[in-house]
Amino acid sequence: MIMTSGTIFSIEEFAVHDGPGIRTAVFLKGCPLRCTWCHNPEGQRFGSELMVKKGETSICGTEYTAEDLAAKLLRNEAIFRMNSGGVTFTGGEPLAQGDFLIAVLEQLKGRIHTAIETSGFAPAETFREVLGKLDLVMMDIKLVDQERHRHWTGVSNAIILRNLETLIGSGKPFIIRIPLIPGVNDDEANLEATAALLEGAAGLQRVEFLPYHKTAGAKYPMVGRSYNPGFDTQIPPRLDTEPFEKRNITTMIL
Amino acid sequence: MNQRLDALRSYLLDKKHHAFVKTAAEAGIADLNERFEREGTPDQMRSAIVFSEMMRCQEPVILPGEKIVFTRTVKDVPFIYTDKEWERIKATHYIHERGTVSNISPDYETTIRLGLGARREEVEARLQDEGLDERGRTFLESVMMCIDALQDLIARYEKKAREEGESDTAEVMARIRTEGAGSFREALQLLRAIHFAIWAADNYHNTLGRFDQYMYPYYRHDIDSGVLTREEAFDLLEEFFLTCNKDSDFYPGMQQGDNGQSIVLGGRDAEGNYLFNEISEMCLKASYELRLIDPKINIRVDSRTPDEVFEKGSRLTKIGLGFPQYSNDDVVIPGLVRKGYSEEDARNYVVAACWEFIIPKVAMDIVNIDGLSLAACVKDSLPALKGCKDYEDFYCEVEKNIFREADRICAGHKGLYMIPSPMMSLLMDGTIERARDISLGCKYNNFGIHGTGLATAADSLAALKKFFFEQKRFSAERLLDALKHDFNNDPELKEMLRKEAPKMGQDDDEVDAIGTALLDSFDKALEGRVNERGGIYRAGTGTAMYYIWHARDLGATPDGRTAEENIPANYSPSLFMKQKGPVSVIKSFSKPHLERVINGGPLTLEFDRTVFRNDESIRKLGMLVKTFITLGGHQLQLNTVSREELLDAKAHPENHRQLIVRVWGWSGYFVELDECYQDHVISRIEFDV
Numbered sequence: 001m002i003m004t005s006g007t008i009f010s011i012e013e014f015a016v017h018d019g020p021g022i023r024t025a026v027f028l029k030g031c032p033l034r035c036t037w038c039h040n041p042e043g044q045r046f047g048s049e050l051m052v053k054k055g056e057t058s059i060c061g062t063e064y065t066a067e068d069l070a071a072k073l074l075r076n077e078a079i080f081r082m083n084s085g086g087v088t089f090t091g092g093e094p095l096a097q098g099d100f101l102i103a104v105l106e107q108l109k110g111r112i113h114t115a116i117e118t119s120g121f122a123p124a125e126t127f128r129e130v131l132g133k134l135d136l137v138m139m140d141i142k143l144v145d146q147e148r149h150r151h152w153t154g155v156s157n158a159i160i161l162r163n164l165e166t167l168i169g170s171g172k173p174f175i176i177r178i179p180l181i182p183g184v185n186d187d188e189a190n191l192e193a194t195a196a197l198l199e200g201a202a203g204l205q206r207v208e209f210l211p212y213h214k215t216a217g218a219k220y221p222m223v224g225r226s227y228n229p230g231f232d233t234q235i236p237p238r239l240d241t242e243p244f245e246k247r248n249i250t251t252m253i254l
Numbered sequence: 255m256n257q258r259l260d261a262l263r264s265y266l267l268d269k270k271h272h273a274f275v276k277t278a279a280e281a282g283i284a285d286l287n288e289r290f291e292r293e294g295t296p297d298q299m300r301s302a303i304v305f306s307e308m309m310r311c312q313e314p315v316i317l318p319g320e321k322i323v324f325t326r327t328v329k330d331v332p333f334i335y336t337d338k339e340w341e342r343i344k345a346t347h348y349i350h351e352r353g354t355v356s357n358i359s360p361d362y363e364t365t366i367r368l369g370l371g372a373r374r375e376e377v378e379a380r381l382q383d384e385g386l387d388e389r390g391r392t393f394l395e396s397v398m399m400c401i402d403a404l405q406d407l408i409a410r411y412e413k414k415a416r417e418e419g420e421s422d423t424a425e426v427m428a429r430i431r432t433e434g435a436g437s438f439r440e441a442l443q444l445l446r447a448i449h450f451a452i453w454a455a456d457n458y459h460n461t462l463g464r465f466d467q468y469m470y471p472y473y474r475h476d477i478d479s480g481v482l483t484r485e486e487a488f489d490l491l492e493e494f495f496l497t498c499n500k501d502s503d504f505y506p507g508m509q510q511g512d513n514g515q516s517i518v519l520g521g522r523d524a525e526g527n528y529l530f531n532e533i534s535e536m537c538l539k540a541s542y543e544l545r546l547i548d549p550k551i552n553i554r555v556d557s558r559t560p561d562e563v564f565e566k567g568s569r570l571t572k573i574g575l576g577f578p579q580y581s582n583d584d585v586v587i588p589g590l591v592r593k594g595y596s597e598e599d600a601r602n603y604v605v606a607a608c609w610e611f612i613i614p615k616v617a618m619d620i621v622n623i624d625g626l627s628l629a630a631c632v633k634d635s636l637p638a639l640k641g642c643k644d645y646e647d648f649y650c651e652v653e654k655n656i657f658r659e660a661d662r663i664c665a666g667h668k669g670l671y672m673i674p675s676p677m678m679s680l681l682m683d684g685t686i687e688r689a690r691d692i693s694l695g696c697k698y699n700n701f702g703i704h705g706t707g708l709a710t711a712a713d714s715l716a717a718l719k720k721f722f723f724e725q726k727r728f729s730a731e732r733l734l735d736a737l738k739h740d741f742n743n744d745p746e747l748k749e750m751l752r753k754e755a756p757k758m759g760q761d762d763d764e765v766d767a768i769g770t771a772l773l774d775s776f777d778k779a780l781e782g783r784v785n786e787r788g789g790i791y792r793a794g795t796g797t798a799m800y801y802i803w804h805a806r807d808l809g810a811t812p813d814g815r816t817a818e819e820n821i822p823a824n825y826s827p828s829l830f831m832k833q834k835g836p837v838s839v840i841k842s843f844s845k846p847h848l849e850r851v852i853n854g855g856p857l858t859l860e861f862d863r864t865v866f867r868n869d870e871s872i873r874k875l876g877m878l879v880k881t882f883i884t885l886g887g888h889q890l891q892l893n894t895v896s897r898e899e900l901l902d903a904k905a906h907p908e909n910h911r912q913l914i915v916r917v918w919g920w921s922g923y924f925v926e927l928d929e930c931y932q933d934h935v936i937s938r939i940e941f942d943v
Binding site: 082083253 | 834
């Protein structure tokens with residue numbers, strides 16, 4: 001058997017904002033997007049890198065085999081079950097290590113409730129395959145306009161919107177997350193367009209808003225980078241749930 | 255909170271009522287001890303006289319808007335002995351802390367039900383017994399004096415209320431002077447008067463026990479008969495809570511806030527009913543609204559407790575008072591029975607000032623008589639390291655040291671003397687019948703020993719097991735030399751011990767098993783020992799202030815901790831453990847046989863405030879608590895803190911007067927703590943989610 005392995009940059013217990021119940025969040029390292037507001041810059045590069053925290057240098061990113069990671073997560077199987085919880089794979093972009101993710105999911109299947117937090121930016125086959133092995137999907141929709149999306153995240157959203165269609169069509173339970181970034185995507189037009197995409201989706205549980213927080217840039221110096229978000233970080237984002245509520249979509253602010 | 259109580263709360267926080275306060279010297283009663291010495295007054299009478307004088311010198315005051323009265327106006331309680339006398343007594347006796355009766359759970363219930371008049375008659379009737387010895391007679395007379403003095407103060411409050419046109423208050427006073435409580439308000443007022451009285455009798459850590467249980471009948475009666483609406487009852491309860499913060503500046507404790515006014519809610523009865531009632535719920539709500547450090551709330555839970563109780567508790571945790579604290583009936587009750595408490599008494603357990611499990615009415619246990627440093631027992635075994643052939647061999651040395659330390663500690667508690675307290679005696683079971691003061695003992699006379707530095711000890715042993723015995727990565731000489739030099743000469747070894755060795759709290763079965771073994775040894779070391787009062791010794795997982803004291807003499811330890819670093823407070827992981835998260839912590843700390851360390855001592859989890867952004871996360875915190883309980887944890891306290899806020903409060907105390915933190919078994923105002931305690935709170939691990 002070929003051992004599939006992947007790179008993890010953090011495993012967080014009791015991740016209260018990453019899905020139902022008591023959950024562990026697993027952060028997979030590496031992301032094809034470069035959202036300028038990203039608060040996890042250490043999750044962007046693939047493979048391990050050096051990180052300097054409070055004057056101490058450490059290696060960010062640990063290689064795990066799918067078996068080892070699954071065994072580690074299964075230690076808390078009883079606790080997840082007791083508390084309608086489970087495991088959430090996040091990142092970085094977990095779908096960017098698709099084979100590894102699939103191998104881990106296969107070992108957890110039927111034992112632990114699994115969820116993913118994704119940008120949706122992944123090959124259609126990978127997306128579809130992972131979808132079939134998961135219990136819950138949490139997917140971002142950052143911007144609907146393709147050009148604006150490319151400007152702020154570095155990639156086109158065509159593939160994301162196609163995967164969103166697949167997700168809606170699958171009937172799988174899902175949550176949409178919208179990071180609300182001041183002056184970037186908090187305008188009425190974008191929120192209207194987003195809500196329109198979701199109207200009537202059977203599996204949609206709710207839309208969660210994550211208002212931009214000023215501390216987002218804190219970790220950039222730790223990985224030797226500077227934070228240049230390109231928007232005014234001092235203005236609070238506009239919280240407008242109206243386009244969703246009028247379409248009977250439940251919203252929540254995190 | 256209504257406008258009346260809001261105004262009263264501000265009035266008390268601004269300490270305006272201190273304008274009525276005078277010292278014992280100003281009241282002319284500071285030198286009673288000199289008279290006692292001259293006249294050779296027996297101690298029993300001294301206590302009764304001081305109490306009577308304290309009552310006589312109180313000035314009845316009714317603060318603006320008050321319905322539940324009694325404010326302390328004589329600040330300090332005169333001591334019954336002169337310095338010379340006390341030195342002499344101390345030279346030949348074991349004195350626990352301040353020497354007065356403390357940290358027990360009085361029976362308020364009986365006196366509230368029967369009334370002071372009936373209690374007086376009971377004492378009077380007992381005095382008719384011609385077979386009484388001299389000591390018994392003196393005791394009963396001293397109790398009588400206390401009742402008279404308290405009744406007299408109630409009468410003066412009645413008069414004051416009439417003068418001020420507070421006719422309702424006057425009526426309440428007129429009744430509670432002699433009668434048992436006939437309403438919720440009367441019950442609260444009588445409780446207030448009695449609680450006030452024991453504080454003025456120089457007793458301290460005066461816990462409030464199962465308030466929701468003994469108050470419930472009065473509440474039910476008033477609601478059912480239409481005397482009170484629920485809102486009115488809640489206002490009264492909230493006002494009672496305020497009274498606990500009224501005189502607390504004058505209550506003795508290690509630090510401001512350490513006054514032991516704990517309250518215990520819930521619990522399961524013998525029939526299997528979970529006793530969380532409307533009063534229990536109101537207590538959580540009152541505390542949530544008032545945001546004050548007293549009373550400190552404990553909830554008795556178990557694996558069958560409904561989720562909503564944990565959720566309601568978590569809502570209170572969110573605001574950062576450092577309580578509720580939870581204790582697990584599934585573990586505590588069998589644990590107490592194992593230690594010789596009757597099933598019925600064990601079922602009625604409450605929490606002492608901090609966390610120690612005690613029985614109301616019948617126990618004169620001294621639950622915090624001493625502390626045994628498990629970390630020091632490991633440290634003291636190190637010279638034997640070289641001669642040990644394997645880890646098991648070395649562990650035998652450690653266990654021997656635990657036994658030796660238990661010998662030393664228990665030998666120290668000889669010739670205990672406690673200052674009599676006739677007022678407190680009135681509130682304890684069987685004292686009138688026995689005609690003996692409570693200071694001499696009661697049904698249970700057990701002593702509790704805190705076990706400090708558990709994680710430091712377990713982590714040290716785990717490091718030795720792995721690196722010294724199994725991997726042979728360093729010699730005994732190298733380790734001892736490094737410890738002697740506080741690792742200054744060997745930073746490499748320090749890094750290995752500190753960072754690579756497993757730590758208790760990471761859900762590592764091997765190190766957790768060592769923690770379990772240490773607690774088992776601790777319990778075994780105390781097993782079968784009988785104290786001079788015929789009681790037993792109980793092992794516990796609390797530390798009280800010993801976490802500061804014991805760390806001072808410890809020096810560097812094999813877990814990589816340097817000499818100046820603290821040891822964890824209570825039953826908690828090392829302060830520098832690499833965190834895996836709260837789930838691993840609760841797993842690790844629910845593995846030991848906790849029913850064997852039933853003196854109590856909670857696991858403390860600290861959370862960053864940002865965890866509680868919404869209702870969902872509060873529910874999840876409730877789940878986490880319930881999980882700890884289901885896994886067999888015995889006790890848990892939670893704190894929500896913000897490191898930034900604490901640092902700022904240390905630098906600018908004037909901006910953070912109301913900032914409350916959990917210290918060891920109690921909550922206090924951060925800015926009023928000594929620096930060493932402030933720093934410990936700051937250095938604790940917090941979970942940033």
